[in-house]
Amino acid sequence: MKQFRIAIVGCGNISRMHFDAYLPHPERIQIVAACDTVPEHVQEARQKYGFAQGFSSLEEMIEGAEWEVAVVCTPTNVRKQVVDTLAAAGKHIFVEKPFADSYQGAQHMVDTCLQADVKLAVNQNFRYHYPFEMARQQVAQGRIGHVAAIVHQDLMFRQDAGWRILQQRHALAIMGIHWFDGFRWILGDEATSLTCTLNSSKAIQCTGETEASITVNFAQGTLVSYVESFSAPRGRTETIILGETGELVLNYKEMSLFDRDNRDTPREQWENPYRGANKPKASFTGLDQLLTAIERGGEPANSGRDNLKTVALLDGSYRSAETLQAVNFREGMPL
Structure with a gap:
């Protein structure tokens, strides 16, 4: 080495x-x-x-x-x-x-x-700091069947300072870049289209958006619904991956597997080794x-060439919000 x-x-x-x-x-x-x-x-x-x-x-x-x-x-x-x-x-x-x-x-x-x-x-780093890699392995092994949908919420009260609050692109540029990459990483798939709506709350001092609502369609049929907020008094970050035979629930701390026979208590649960101080x-x-x-x-x-497809989702979100139209992709690249 x-x-x-x-x-x-x-x-x-x-x-x-x-x-x-x-x-x-x-x-x-x-x-x-x-x-x-x-x-x-x-x-x-x-x-x-x-x-x-x-x-x-x-x-x-x-x-x-x-x-x-x-x-x-x-x-x-x-x-x-x-x-x-x-x-x-x-x-x-x-x-x-x-x-x-x-x-x-x-x-x-x-x-x-x-x-x-x-x-x-x-x-x-969120491929590992957040349990996306753990979920990717379970999905690849077929543990929950074909993924029909992902529902993701990232709600927090976040007041930045310095250069960040002067940027036209704010909440999505800071956090959305993690989540878009995570969706791609879990699925091993690329987006075909997305729609996005943005808003800015007066509760946060910044030039850009504090709120976002995005829907992304992936080539193999997965529908992703993602909400971002920097103005939520009560924080919550959770990812629900809905498969045809089971469900994965992710947060920073852990990942849980549910199925039809285990709806209230997880069939299996894994701690995230990269959480908290291990970031x-x-x-x-x-x-x-x-x-x-x-x-x-x-x-x-994690090459720059691969990450182009993550940046394409981020950039496409802002274009969609500005034009009030869907943005389309071919093999993850903007049309």
Whole structure:
């Protein structure tokens, strides 16, 4: 097993999860440097996490440190420039999500990395932090038969601050990107159409939407109904996967299996090993998929090319809400 030298681009809040994810794995990962345009952020991160070199710009870090893979933790709206610079320098890239503000921006990044012959992967950590991977395995094994529908609610009271509240795309860009990817991951299938309605509650200070209602049709006949709220006083996150012979119920903590003979009490129940304080482990899993692809060739399961289809659902939701029309897809890509 090879040890990779990595550098962190951006030392804001989300970077802490990445530092916490990688430091317990020195056999696989050596964090050698980090950069941020705010010098105090770099200094605080160095004091806490102990990496060797800190820089105030990406260009300085490329010139001044030896490393192979970048973990990009910048705000979404500056990632195009960051990815362009990294790809030109021949660095492989693990980027936070959504990895672009739009489908066109995401396609640009994928094409740029392909032309530069560097690998691009996206930290879709909810495939593991939320029990989507557990559900995917049960569905693939036929434990609940063909999936007729998925009903998902993500209700919370969330007041963000800083750059996020100034973005035109808010609640879906923050949380919908997780759930859209999870639906795809569970089903191993791609969307054919969706409709979306958005609203913004005065209870939350932000420029973009706080509420969303989306319906997605998948190629193999599954209907997904998804509601997002950032203004709900009583939080609730639950996914119900309705199969022809059984039902899976997911939340952050666990997954339960019900069937016709076990309607009130689960036939089986599994704890989610990536829940709560174990969330950073999900980011390590994602980065390790990229590192394995670098070693062995091919694309990781969380590649930028795969994630285009998740960004297509996010981007399509905003287009549907704006035009008040359904948005259609072919093999997961927008028409």
